[in-house]
Amino acid sequence: MIEVLYDKSAPLEKTFNAHRLLGSKVLSPEGLVVGRVKEIRISPDDMDVEGIIVSRGWFKNTIYIGKNYFKKLSQESLILSIEPTILIEGREVINFEGKRLGKITRIERADTTNAIRQIVIKRMFHQEVVIPGKFIQGIGKSVILKESYDKPEAVQRT
Amino acid sequence: MINLKQFNELNAITSDDVLGKEVIDMNGEFLGVVETLFIHPQNIEVIGIQIDKGFLRRGLLIGKDHIEKVTPHAVFLKIKPAVSVKGMKVFDSDGKDIGTVMGLSVKQGTNEIDNLAVSSPFFKKKVNIAGDLIKFIGYNVFLTDKRENLKLPD
Numbered sequence: 001m002i003e004v005l006y007d008k009s010a011p012l013e014k015t016f017n018a019h020r021l022l023g024s025k026v027l028s029p030e031g032l033v034v035g036r037v038k039e040i041r042i043s044p045d046d047m048d049v050e051g052i053i054v055s056r057g058w059f060k061n062t063i064y065i066g067k068n069y070f071k072k073l074s075q076e077s078l079i080l081s082i083e084p085t086i087l088i089e090g091r092e093v094i095n096f097e098g099k100r101l102g103k104i105t106r107i108e109r110a111d112t113t114n115a116i117r118q119i120v121i122k123r124m125f126h127q128e129v130v131i132p133g134k135f136i137q138g139i140g141k142s143v144i145l146k147e148s149y150d151k152p153e154a155v156q157r158t
Numbered sequence: 159m160i161n162l163k164q165f166n167e168l169n170a171i172t173s174d175d176v177l178g179k180e181v182i183d184m185n186g187e188f189l190g191v192v193e194t195l196f197i198h199p200q201n202i203e204v205i206g207i208q209i210d211k212g213f214l215r216r217g218l219l220i221g222k223d224h225i226e227k228v229t230p231h232a233v234f235l236k237i238k239p240a241v242s243v244k245g246m247k248v249f250d251s252d253g254k255d256i257g258t259v260m261g262l263s264v265k266q267g268t269n270e271i272d273n274l275a276v277s278s279p280f281f282k283k284k285v286n287i288a289g290d291l292i293k294f295i296g297y298n299v300f301l302t303d304k305r306e307n308l309k310l311p312d
Contacts, residue, residue, distance in 0.1 A: 027253050030296025031246075077253025098182050098232025142186030 016075055018049075025077040026054050026065070034084060038062060052078065069114065082114045083139065092142040093121045093131070095150055102129065104143065119143070171228060180232045181209050181220075183239060192233055193217060207233065224269065238295070240264050240271050247298040248276050248287070250305040259299065260284055274299070285310060 004012055018040050026034040038055035041064070042048065051066040063086065071081035085107055093101045102123035110117045116133035135149040173195050181189045193210035196219075197203065207225070209218040218239060226234040240262060248256040257278025265272045271289035287310070293302040301308060 025253055025255075027249065028297070029294075031249060031294070031298030031300055032296070033247075033298070072252075074252035074254075077249070079253050092186075092188075094182070094186065094232075097229035098180060098234060099230075138186065140185035140187065142182070142188070144186050 020075050021052075021073070021078065024075070026052070027077050027079045028083045029071060029079065029081060030083060032083065032087070034080065034087065035060075035063065037078060085109060085114050085116050085139070088119075088139060088143060091139075093119070093145065094142050095145050096137065096147040097150075101145070102126065175230075176207065176228055176233060179228070181207070181235065182232050183235045183237065183242070184226075185238050187238070187242065189218065189235075189239065190215075237269050240269050243271070243274065243295055243299060246295070248274065248301065249298060250301045250303065250308065251293065252304050254305050256287075256301065256305060256310065257285070265289075 002012065006012075021037050021040060024037050026037060028034055035054040035056035037052050039053040040049060041051045041053065043050045049067055051064055054063045054065060056062060063084065065080065065084070069080050069082050070078060072079040086109070089104050089107055091104050093104060095101055100123070102121035104119050105122045105128065106120040108117045108119070109115060110133075116136060118130050118132045119136075120128050120130050122128045131145065131149065135145050136143060137146040138144045176192050176195050179192050181192060183189055190209040190211035192207050194208035196205040196207065198205050204222050206219060206221040209220060211218060218241065220235060220239070224235050224237045226236045228234075243259050243262055246259050248259060250256055255278070257276040259274050260277045261275035261284075263272045264270060271292060273289060274287045274292070275284045276287050277284045287301070287308075291301050291303075291308060292299060294300045
């Protein structure tokens with residue numbers, strides 16, 4: 001039997017125990033398992049949940065993800081509204097004709113957002129190449145570049 | 159009769175331009191290489207291709223309607239082949255783990271999934287999940303509703 005005391009907050013039955021979220025899966029909208037909830041971070045000013053820290057396993061960096069990237073929260077998992085671009089490191093980059101250009105070695109984002117400012121790719125026996133984010137057409141198992149990337153002025157070498 | 163100049167103006171390609179090329183699906187996944195080009199014996203039209211997925215792996219037949227373009231480096235598909243779901247995890251709408259796809263069947267002549275055979279440590283045997291319960295397929299499979307509402311066996 002729980003005594004309830006609240007005024008403008010949601011009633012007890014419309015909330016769930018945040019402790020149960022610890023250790024649950026964090027999924028991208030396409031079902032990629034990003035990691036598991038390690039911590040729930042709360043603002044000390046307004047006592048709201050501001051984000052989570054995601055553990056990704058041994059030898060991988062943990063990630064702090066802000067609540068504006070949350071789509072759905074349940075006792076089973078947290079589903080994000082974004083495909084985290086920090087996870088595309090190591091993916092193959094291909095041009096619009098399917099030519100393999102190299103693998104992503106580094107991602108530079110716009111500040112702390114999920115938007116990609118540029119990526120750095122490397123192919124064996126070749127120099128690293130910087131590709132501005134505006135030339136990315138799609139991100140899936142590989143990163144596919146727009147047709148406009150093959151114009152000579154688009155290429156920047158590191 | 160068409161002469162060589164007219165063929166060149168059409169930018170026609172030959173079987174050499176297709177065979178051996180890598181095949182990439184709409185998600186940027188490399189599926190294999192084109193092993194065979196199928197041509198209709200009466201109307202001499204291309205029907206489709208067979209993809210060699212690698213050593214000891216079963217080939218994949220793709221109809222020409224699913225081919226987006228042939229470029230100097232690859233053959234791009236308009237689709238993500240349904241067989242790609244094999245090995246994917248299945249989650250309900252809340253992200254609860256249901257199991258792993260062990261097999262599937264597609265509606266005849268299409269890329270549309272009819273049934274998934276899913277196995278998990280919780281089921282005593284493989285369970286069939288109807289294709290219309292699939293909401294989305296990305297890196298893994300999301301179902302349309304929560305597990306308890308889908309009436310899957312315990």
